[in-house]
Amino acid sequence: MSEPNVAADQLRLFIERIERLEEEKKGISDDIKDVYLEAKSQGYDAKTMRAIVRLRKMEKHARDEAEALADQIVILAHGRVDKRITR
8 A cells, every 4th residue: 555655755756856956947047047138238249149158068079060061151152261260
């Protein structure tokens, strides 16, 4: 008879842990939004900052591949390599 109670208690504990983590995640998400707003108020472009954060999360080989693809798009779009792109 105690097995269903143990399973129910264990399930309840898992659910409570997930709920606490979801609350923490929401708090962290709000903090990140606040940092972007603060940076924007000081003249930084939040969209560019988000792109930089996204690139920095990538592994080096994936980032290099994305940069090479972007370079090819610039060449195709403009028929030349944009001199502003430097490595």
